[in-house]
Amino acid sequence: MSQRRKFIKQSLLGSALFLPGVAASCAQTNEQKTPSGEKPLILSTWNHGLPANQDAWAKLNETGSILDAVEAGVRNTELDMENLSVGLQGLPDREGITTLDASIMTGDGSCGSVAFVRQIKHPISLARAVMEKTPHVMLAGEGARQFAIAQGFPLEEEKLSTKAQEAYDQWRITSQYKPVINIENHDTIGMIGIDAAGKLAGSCTTSGLAYKMHGRIGDSPIIGAGLFVDDEVGAATATGLGESIIRICGSFLIVELMRQGRTPQEACEEAVRRLIAKNKGIEDIQAGFLAINKYGEVGAFAVHPGFNYAKATAEGNVLIDSGSHFSK
Structure with missing residues (x-):
């Protein structure tokens, strides 16, 4: 019965x-229950992301490759003489030497990076060469420079740009090293994108924190810290004080939170909370995260106000202010 x-x-x-x-x-x-987002879509950190997005979008239309797009986009910033946080024109370390870091990654797990490299105009392209032409993920210092020469990358004259030299001379008067929070206290451009078919890629390039100790490496070239991409889930990139981001493997954390069901926004906010919990002196630390999931949904969040990002879609290219844990 x-x-x-x-x-x-x-x-x-x-x-x-x-x-x-x-x-x-x-x-x-x-x-x-089905998330709604936009595809194709390109995101990049800070206001210099606007011209970077333009180049990335043009390259995506030209080749159809999201990897080509994220490389071309940040190459724009690497050549921007007005930008003192990316490229050879960036602010130097304490010894007056400009060293560069970069990473690139696709959603199938392919990745490459270079760290503490000198005299290379486009470290992002060198990172891609590491990914595609070596069995390694990261090359650093003189080894990265030697590989660049072997691959035909021209060596640039090791000379500070006019603006960087002026800023360095001013800094040497006191030689103090203490990050100060403002919207210009950033040291990278991170870019992530998704094409119409759902393929993801990301890039990150920087001249590093101004007046750092010689040999210091930040989060940007570290896969999982400054950048992480997974076609099954999404992508994330980070900006700000690299040490704080490395301590929580920020970009990997965000992608894993999305894998567990968090939205990109929820994942970015959780990453900021964990960063605050793991770093002392948070009042002097700025860091921000930018994320996209496989549906084309977007998230962004920072420790302090001032972080913004550029968003490019078929409808246009706009600059958006991120939310933050602390308010003004």
């Missing part, structure tokens, strides 16, 4: 799906 009652109950439940309004209600529920 109990089996018969169970059978009748299941039959009634199944039949209910065909009653007027019930099927539509269930379909609506399923539709609501």
Whole structure:
């Protein structure tokens, strides 16, 4: 008898799906559970992301490759003489030497990076060469420079740009080393993108924290810290004080939180909370995160106000202010 009652109950439940309004209600529920985003989509950190996005979008239209796009986009910033946080024109270390870090990654796990490299105009392209032409993920210092020469990268004259030299001379008067929070206290451009088919890629390039100790490496070339990409989930990139980001493997953390069901925004906010918990003197630390999931949904969040990002879609290229844990 109990089996018969169970059978009748299941039959009634199944039949209910065909009653007027019930099927539509269930379909609506399923539709609501499907995230909605935009594809193709390109995101990049800070206001210098606007011209970077333009170049990335043009390259995506030209080649159809999201990897080509994220490389081309940040190459724009590497050549921007007005930018003192990326490229050879960037602010030097304490010894007056400009050293560069960069990383690039695709959603299938392919990745490459260079750290503490000198005299290379486009470290992002060198990082891609490491990814595509070596069995390694990262090359550093003189080894990265030698590889660049072997690959035909021209060596640039090791000379500070006019603006960097002026800033360095001023800094040497006191030679103090203490980050100061403002919207210009950043040391990278991070870019992540997704194409119409859902393929993801990301890039990150920097001249590093101004007046750092010679040999210091930040989060930008470290896969999982400054950048992480997974086609099955999404992508994330970071900006700000690299040491604080490395301590929590920030970009990897965000992607894993999205894998567990968090939205990009929820994942970025959680990453900021963990960063605050793991770093002392948070009042003097700025860091921000930018994320996208495989559906094209976006998230961004920072420790302090001032972080913004550029978003490029078929409808245009706009600069957006991120939210932050602390308010002004």
